[in-house]
Structures are given as C-alpha cells and as structure tokens.
Amino acid sequence: MAGIPLPVRQPRSFGQTTRTDRWWATPSAVFVGLATFVVYATWAALQGEHYTFGPYLSPFYSPELFGNSPHAWFGPPPTWWPAWLPYSPAILILWAPGGFRVTCYYYRGAYYKAFWADPPACAVGEPRKSYIGESNWPLLVQNIHRYFLYLAVIFIGLLAWDAVKAFRFTDGFGIGVGTLVLVVNVVLLAGYTFGCHSLRHLVGGRKDCVSDSPTCQALYKRCSALNRRHPLWAWASLVSVMFADLYVRLCSMGVWRDLRIL
Numbered sequence: 210m211a212g213i214p215l216p217v218r219q220p221r222s223f224g225q226t227t228r229t230d231r232w233w234a235t236p237s238a239v240f241v242g243l244a245t246f247v248v249y250a251t252w253a254a255l256q257g258e259h260y261t262f263g264p265y266l267s268p269f270y271s272p273e274l275f276g277n278s279p280h281a282w283f284g285p286p287p288t289w290w291p292a293w294l295p296y297s298p299a300i301l302i303l304w305a306p307g308g309f310r311v312t313c314y315y316y317r318g319a320y321y322k323a324f325w326a327d328p329p330a331c332a333v334g335e336p337r338k339s340y341i342g343e344s345n346w347p348l349l350v351q352n353i354h355r356y357f358l359y360l361a362v363i364f365i366g367l368l369a370w371d372a373v374k375a376f377r378f379t380d381g382f383g384i385g386v387g388t389l390v391l392v393v394n395v396v397l398l399a400g401y402t403f404g405c406h407s408l409r410h411l412v413g414g415r416k417d418c419v420s421d422s423p424t425c426q427a428l429y430k431r432c433s434a435l436n437r438r439h440p441l442w443a444w445a446s447l448v449s450v451m452f453a454d455l456y457v458r459l460c461s462m463g464v465w466r467d468l469r470i471l
Contacts, residue, residue, distance in 0.1 A: 253455075254300065260278075268454060276298040308360075368394070375387060375391045390452065400438075409432040
C-alpha cells in the first residue's frame with residue numbers, strides 16, 4: 210500500500226505565528242509587572258533603613274535578625290559582617306521567600322514566556338531551536354521548590370505575628386491604616402502559599418485514595434480551592450508585599466502619615 214506523503218512543517222522563526230489575537234499582551238504585562246517588582250524589591254532590600262515605623266515592620270525585613278530597630282531579634286548588626294559590603298537585615302532573610310516565588314510552578318511559566326520567550330506564547334515561534342527542560346542545569350534548581358515551601362510556611366507564621374504586633378502601639382491597643390495593610394498582606398500571602406501545588410500534593414495528592422484519610426481529604430480540598438485561583442493569589446500577594454514595604458517606608462520617611470482608626 211502506497212504511503213501518503215505529508216508536508217514537513219518548517220520551524221517558526223522568532224515571533225512568527227498565524228494567530229490574529231494580541232498574544233503579546235499577556236507576556237508583555239507579566240514582563241513589566243515582574244521587572245517592576247524585582248527592581249523595587251532589590252532597591253528596598255539594599256537600603257537597610259526606613260523599614261520600620263512604630264509597631265510596623267516591612268515584610269521585606271521580617272524577621273529582622275540583626276538590626277538597629279526594636280524589632281531586631283539578636284541586637285545590632287553583627288561584627289562579622291564584611292566591612293566592604295553595606296549591611297541590610299533584608300539580605301539575611303529575603304532569599305527564602307524570594308526562592309519560593311522564583312521556583313513557583315506558576316511563576317516559572319510566566320517568566321519563561323515573558324523574559325526568555327520560551328515560547329513567548331502558544332503557537333508562536335521562539336528564538337531557540339533546542340530544549341533542555343528542567344532536568345539539566347541551570348533549571349534543575351527549580352526542583353527544590355518544595356523545600357522552599359517549608360520555609361515559606363514558617364514565614365507566614367512570622368508575618369502573622371508581625372501583623373498581631375501592628376495592633377500594639379505605645380499607648381496600648383490600636384488600629385492604624387498600617388495595621389490593616391500588614392493584615393491584608395499576610396492574608397494574601399497565606400492564600401498564595403497554602404494554594405501551592407507542592408503543598409496540595411504534600412497534604413493529599415501523594416495518596417492513591419485521598420478519601421481514606423478524612424483529615425488529608427479536608428486539607429486537600431482546601432488547598433485545591435486556593436489552587437484554582439493560584440495566579441490571582443500570586444499577583445495579589447506580589448503587589449501587597451511591595452505596597453506594605455512602600456507604606457512602612459514612606460511613613461518612616463515622613464512622606465505619609467499613618468492614620469489611626471482606633
């Protein structure tokens with residue numbers, strides 16, 4: 210029986226596509242959003258000042274292990290810190306939540322498209338012809354996401370404690386706008402963290418029959434409910450953590466006045 214010759218489709222060149230929609234809009238918006246956050250977070254983390262105001266502590270600096278504010282756990286900056294390197298408490302801790310986001314399953318797909326054009330969008334030509342996947346270096350490091358998850362859960366507890374302390378003013382219990390900012394921030398971060406794909410697998414997805422354990426089933430359903438809106442939680446918490454730092458910073462600098470609600 211004679212075979213039927215099929216045409217061989219040539220690989221698309223970079224950006225080539227038959228799509229007629231605005232496929233470039235989403236990766237462009239992601240590029241702007243993530244780039245803005247990375248630039249601001251790097252700048253804010255290296256400042257080493259204006260990260261606390263009254264009972265408020267910027268989430269970029271929590272926990273403050275060594276520092277000059279009342280929030281420092283172990284006193285002033287360490288004497289062993291290299292003299293040539295400007296000290297900032299954020300440098301000691303920001304790698305943990307940062308690593309959690311960088312290796313996040315959702316963010317991987319987002320910045321692979323937006324920054325590496327790998328590919329820029331479905332059915333759109335990309336600038337490279339080979340594919341190494343995440344089983345080779347440097348992308349092999351993405352596999353440690355589940356370990357960053359353990360640290361991220363601890364950070365949620367620490368930030369929740371910071372939110373509780375934000376109710377404690379020098380004259381007693383109170384609620385300021387900054388209090389609400391920190392509370393909303395930890396809620397959004399918790400929604401993002403507890404909807405993590407790795408946590409969903411950890412609490413129930415690894416079981417052949419999750420209904421065999423009512424506890425695992427209940428936790429699995431709750432994680433799944435958050436996971437359905439994981440991209441939304443990811444972006445909302447990204448904006449909230451940046452705004453929380455900005456709010457505390459501008460109050461500390463005297464640019465904004467923290468209004469007391471109660």
